[in-house]
Amino acid sequence: MKKVIYKTENLSKSFSSGGRLQHVLKNIDLELYQGDFTVIMGASGAGKSTLLYALSGMDVPSLGTITFGKQVISDLSQDGLSVFRREHCGFVFQQIYLIDSMSVLDNVLCAGLLVCRDKKALLRRARELFQAVGVNEETQRKFPTQISGGEAQRVGIVRALINAPDILFADEPTGALNSQTGLDVLNTLTKFNEQGQSVVMVTHDMRSACRGNRILYLKDGAILGECSLGRYVHGDEKRHEKLSAFLTEMGW
Numbered sequence: 001m002k003k004v005i006y007k008t009e010n011l012s013k014s015f016s017s018g019g020r021l022q023h024v025l026k027n028i029d030l031e032l033y034q035g036d037f038t039v040i041m042g043a044s045g046a047g048k049s050t051l052l053y054a055l056s057g058m059d060v061p062s063l064g065t066i067t068f069g070k071q072v073i074s075d076l077s078q079d080g081l082s083v084f085r086r087e088h089c090g091f092v093f094q095q096i097y098l099i100d101s102m103s104v105l106d107n108v109l110c111a112g113l114l115v116c117r118d119k120k121a122l123l124r125r126a127r128e129l130f131q132a133v134g135v136n137e138e139t140q141r142k143f144p145t146q147i148s149g150g151e152a153q154r155v156g157i158v159r160a161l162i163n164a165p166d167i168l169f170a171d172e173p174t175g176a177l178n179s180q181t182g183l184d185v186l187n188t189l190t191k192f193n194e195q196g197q198s199v200v201m202v203t204h205d206m207r208s209a210c211r212g213n214r215i216l217y218l219k220d221g222a223i224l225g226e227c228s229l230g231r232y233v234h235g236d237e238k239r240h241e242k243l244s245a246f247l248t249e250m251g252w
Ligand SMILES: Nc1ncnc2c1ncn2[C@@H]1O[C@H](COP(=O)(O)OP(=O)(O)OP(=O)(O)O)[C@@H](O)[C@H]1O
Pocket: 015, 016, 017, 024, 042, 043, 044, 045, 046, 047, 048, 049, 050, 051
């Protein structure tokens, strides 16, 4: 039986803009499981990123609770949330925000040193991760402005994983990449997930979504439905058809 890592109850988020309250997430009850590659889909404005930010402690809900393991993260202060993010979460976004004045390797080590003081152990893990994503030593010595978008995104994945997070959050990780480099990034995420890494990814892209084993469809701030695709198998056309049929049913 799968282990629940996240549980939300009545999770709601509202924003006030122009004197009007916009209810973006509406009473979401959700469980996420360890080892899953969960994908969140839905139309633009459905609340996907807002849900991801709430789960990852980057933002706080207006109402409801979010429990991670036994910890109620929706009760944490801003300081508590930053410790939670640092210790448990990894982030991969469309924008990578590497520090331009540091080498690729130092960008990764710097993120690791926030959690672990053992530089030798960090270096070992960084080298393993760089090898896994296909970023060689020459590229590791370069500065962010000297590498391609695809390389930068793979460095971003290494940085996100350097602290061995319990969960990796990805928001449109291939959104700014061309088709081949996007595919490399998806293969990298799939590989880590096969090794047990839990992933939650927001995407509009069918090809990316096909990598997930569980697809949630968000509409107007509520989960309208979900689809189970099973573990990713390369070249499985039925998977694409199943996802496509599900999305059609959801009104995608
Ligand atoms: N900080 C904020 N202040 C005010 N409104 C916000 C804020 N963040 C999000 N919203 C609003 O919440 C709604 C949902 O935004 P969100 O980014 O979660 O949608 P999304 O489903 O991820 O959309 P997209 O696919 O276009 O990225 C939008 O109408 C957006 O304008």
